[in-house]
Amino acid sequence: MTEEQNKAENSSEEKVVPASTDKKATPSPKAMVGEEKKVVPAKFKKLVEEVEKMSVLDLSELVKILEDHFGVSSAPVMTAVAPAAGGGAEGAKPAEEKSSFNVELTESGANKISVIKVIRQITQQGLKECKDLVDGAPKVIKEGVSKEEAEDMKKKLEEAGGKVTLK
Numbered sequence: 109m110t111e112e113q114n115k116a117e118n119s120s121e122e123k124v125v126p127a128s129t130d131k132k133a134t135p136s137p138k139a140m141v142g143e144e145k146k147v148v149p150a151k152f153k154k155l156v157e158e159v160e161k162m163s164v165l166d167l168s169e170l171v172k173i174l175e176d177h178f179g180v181s182s183a184p185v186m187t188a189v190a191p192a193a194g195g196g197a198e199g200a201k202p203a204e205e206k207s208s209f210n211v212e213l214t215e216s217g218a219n220k221i222s223v224i225k226v227i228r229q230i231t232q233q234g235l236k237e238c239k240d241l242v243d244g245a246p247k248v249i250k251e252g253v254s255k256e257e258a259e260d261m262k263k264k265l266e267e268a269g270g271k272v273t274l275k
Contacts, residue, residue: 209258210251210275216242217269226268230261242270 148156159167175181216223220242227238227249241247250261262272 207254208252209255211249211253211258211261211265212246212273212275213241213249213265213270214246214273215271216245217271219269222268223265223270226264226270230264245270248275 162170213223213227224235224238224242227233227241228235231238231241231249233241241249249265250258253261258274262274265272
């Protein structure tokens with residue numbers, strides 16, 4: 109037979125491979141009863157033969173390379189299940205109390221002059237800067253202050269006629 113005839117004959121036949129080629133592995137119950145054979149199409153015959161020769165580490169590396177190349181994953185997709193709301197005291201963390209606040213003037217109110225005076229006292233800024241703050245409300249007056257200081261500022265500004273929020 110010539111090489112061309114041999115190639116033509118090989119390409120048209122299908123190779124039968126045992127289900128498990130690992131001789132150290134424990135055979136499955138089906139394999140014990142009768143050797144289960146898988147039919148490999150001729151177009152994959154050469155590829156299957158190459159894979160059979162590879163070690164497990166090489167196969168693992170090949171899988172990673174193919175995943176990266178084709179942008180796919182062989183890992184099963186797991187959907188996360190969120191815990192039910194109001195799950196009780198178990199595992200519930202107490203809400204951490206905020207340690208620093210931003211004092212924001214939301215409205216200057218009817219008595220702008222009083223609010224400007226209080227802002228000057230709080231921020232130690234000039235008259236023009238404080239007037240711009242009041243006119244441009246809502247504006248943050250001070251950032252990163254303690255809870256007590258923020259509540260004190262809020263109280264003073266509300267007494268002067270302004271509206272304040274703590275963030």
